[in-house]
Amino acid sequence: MQSISANLNIMIKAAEKASRALIRDFGEVEKLQVSIKGPSDFVSNADLKAEKIIIEELKKARPYYSIISEEDGSETNKDRNNTWIIDPIDGTTNFLHGVPHFAISIALKSGDEIISGLTYDPIKNEMFYAEKDSGSFFNNQRIRVSKKKDLNSCLFATGGAFKNEVDLPLRISGSAALDIAYVAAGRYDGYFQNELNLWDIAAGIIIVKEAGGMINEIDLAKNKNIQIRASSMAINEKMLEKLENF
Secondary structure, three states: OOOOOHHHHHHHHHHHHHHHHHHHHHHHHHHHOOOOOOOHHHHHHHHHHHHHHHHHHHHHHOOOEEEEEOOOOOEOOOEEEEEEEEEEEEOHHHHHOOOOOOEEEEEEEEOOEEEEEEEEEOOOOEEEEEEOOOOEEEOOEEEOOOOOOOHHHOOEEEOOOOOOOOOOOEEEOOOHHHHHHHHHOOOOOEEEEEEEOHHHHHHHHHHHHHOOEEEOOOOOOOOOOEEEEEEEHHHHHHHHHHOOOO
C-alpha cells in the first residue's frame, strides 16, 4: 500500500466510521420504502447523523480547521487556510429510494487548492482517493483516466436539468461525486454538469487531476452554481465541442 498523509488517514477513518451508520440506515430505508409514510424525514436524519460523525472525527484530529458542509455543520475556525469540505451523502435521492448508489465525500482545501480528496461508496465498499502529486487510487490500486479517442465508444455521465439534447452516449446516475470518481477510474470517459455545489465535486477535482484527467478551472471561493467539465485529455476537446450549447 502506498504511504498516505496523516490528513488523508483522518479522512478515511471519518468516512469509514460514518459509513457504518449509513449502511444501517440504508437497510432501514429499504424497509420504509414500502410504507405509506415513506422515508424522507428518516433520510434527512441519516444525512445529519453521518455529517455529525464525520465532523466529530475530523475535529478530534484537527480542532482548528474550518469546515464547509452540505448540511448544517459549516464553520470558520482559527485555521482559515485549511478547510474540510464535506458531503455526508452525495446521491440522497438514490438513498431515499433504496437505490444503492451514493457516496460520502470529503476534501481538504489548503489555501486556494484542493490537496486531498476522498469519495467512498459504502454499499459497494469502493474508496477513491487522491493527494496532490501522489496519484489517484481505488481501494489501494493506482487508477488512470480512460485512453479512448473515439467518442462513439465512450460513455459520459451528467445530471441535473439541461435545456438542449447532447449528442453523446450518456448516463445519469444521481451521484456527482461517484460520477467524477468513475471518470478518474476510467469507467466513464467524461462528466459534465451545471449548477453543482462545491461539496459535490471538491474531492473529485483532485481525484480526476491525479488520475491524469482534465478538469475546467473551478473557483473554490464559490460554494454554489459550479459548472464542471471533466474527462481524459484524449477526448477533452471533442467533448467540449459537443457541449457548446449545454
